[in-house]
Amino acid sequence: MSTIIHTLPLLIRSSPYDQLDRSMLKQCLQSLSFSEQPVVVIYNQGSMSNDELAQLCQSIGLPFHLLGSENNIGIAQARQKCFEFIWENYPHTDFISEIHVDMIFPPNWYQPLIDYLKESEEPLISPGILTAEGALQPLGTHTEVPTSYDQVCSLLSSCSQTGVMNAFVHPVIHRASILRVIGGYDTRFLRGKQGYEDDSLLLGYLYYMGLRSNWRPKCCLASWVYHATLAQRMSLPNKHLHFAQNEQGLIEQYGANGLQHLQRIYPDSTIFQQLLDTWFTARDNTPSTR
Template identity: 45%
Template sequence: MRLIHTLLFLLRANRLEEDLKLADACLRSLEKSAYNTVVVYNQGFYSNDQLRDYLSEYNLETIVLGEGVNAGTSAGRQSCFRYIWEHRPDTEFISEIHLDMIFSGNWEDKLIDYLAANDESMISCGIVDQKGNMPFAGKSTAMPAGGQITDDFLHSLQEDRIIRGFTNPCIHVSEVLKETGGYDTHFLRGKQCFEDDSMLLGYYYYYGTRAAWHPKINLNAVVYHAVAGQRLGVYDDTLVNFNGLVKQYGAMGLKHLSGLHESQWHRWFFLKKYTDIIG
């Protein structure tokens, strides 16, 4: 198996109809992919049996993990990674996708081709949100009438350009992800936030500071991501993971993160936290 997807499955009781509609659009779009194996971590609302019944309606090979409890992003993703490493060890690439995404057919091809041709640990693709914003590309677009997200629409947003940045969906080189540890839940014990920064630092140190590695986005593929940060509707103390990040990588990790990120806010935030620690 060349690529396996990982997906955290969480439905919110107060937005059930909305979440189910997004989930259906996401899974239907994945049916068009050449890579149709998805390791799903059940984070809540359905029991595992109910979730398996639900997923059986789709032309996908799905493996359900978890216990129907929101264990958090780090624990859920890491469980998916471990399953792949242990049970599908020949897998070359692992994706991280969300339920509120819609994919064009074979959206992964350009990303896999890029990873195969370049010494990179991971690559993200471009995103467009429900308002037509394309934050990393620095532009916006008019959304289709009726809100129908088609392959033609997503293909029209592609451009042959690699830019600096990180977002989901992304695709990892499985071997490097395993070498760097993925999401270390010994440190990342909160539900969410800052787990991506921990992973990026792992890659940065894997290549060595001299190489000045930084995450990249390949705009040859564009995916619809309805609401970036949708999971933030589930409350959590963001300081849990931040404190874990500091324990894991120390003040110098924060300093390096201030250089890894492209956004001015991230640069300011991590540099300020670094300065606060060193006094």
């Protein structure tokens, strides 16, 4: 049987968001525990203590590994620490998932995704997601969001269908061997606490797959997960500074070509074309040293 380990960079915000975050965490971990392979590596970035977090996992009966010292070191940094822990301690693990605190999982949600990866050459795959607003992504349709876990699972099951779509959402499952080859998140460039980490990783996969492949990430519509997509960390102070820092790192690492490739990966967004235009404008307005 193929093996999978889940990773969760965890941040519990301070008041007035703390109760919401704690409630989401309990729902997330409880739902994960219903799967046959629920082992999760958690990087704790505060404000919940490690003791509290360990007690919660133990009360649920969830097998876990707890990293971090309750300090917010950043998204890419925490994810990378989880990857490195798995590479060192579970080197034969076949797949690694990235999950978020605002997710709810049906039992064995990962199995159709693993089956797809085993039958394809894709390096990673995402499920479809149901958001708190009732959006079914990447289908672009809407529905009513049930209130109970069983009802949510029933709805997610009814969404299952054959086929894949070009899109990228979280959660995501990586083929562990390829993730290790590309190195995960390069925190030498991603020095801010949030921003562009997914884009940096996708470019790593694109270059691994080869530019001639015109590779794009995909969602497998056989599996569906609830992901509220509350953009939890957007409420943190100084986020624009961290985004700017990671934007600079993204350009330092991948340059103008990287931005062009990201625009192709995300054809419905103009953000990377705007970044490219801004970069060219800044370059052209820089006084010549000649």
